[in-house]
Amino acid sequence: MEMLPEWMTHLEEEDVAFIKRFVLASGSLKEVAGVYGVTYPTVRLRLDRLIQKIKIAQEQTEQPYIALIKRLTVDEKIDLDTAKVLIRAYKKEGGAE
Known part of the structure; x- marks a missing residue:
């Protein structure tokens, strides 16, 4: 079994699920917003927070x-x-x- 990268070990399960949906949507925030039934700005905010979490994990x-x-x-x-x-x-x- 492979180990996860260090930055991923600090993410919650819902964060990993969001990353998966984002990748499967080819990085389309509009499509992700549709999947979650929320607005584009809501998805953008979530992505921004996830980016912050990853940067913090690196520190x-x-x-x-x-x-x-x-x-x-x-x-x-x-x-x-x-x-x-x-x-x-x-x-x-x-x-x-």
Whole structure:
């Protein structure tokens, strides 16, 4: 059994399903919107959030705490202002170079 790329291990099952639909739709956001029964801007927002998650996953190995805070923000578990405060405090305490 092959291992998944590191960035994929941080994605939720619904994110992987979205990627699959996107690929099967040949990258057509309009077609994906039709499949999900939502508007184009809704699908675009979801894709943008997925892109952010993937970028954060790539940073995970270098700065795991900051990547966690960013991931919580993208998943809307914490707000942007709280994330900024946490990252700033972490850096101030010497947690990141």
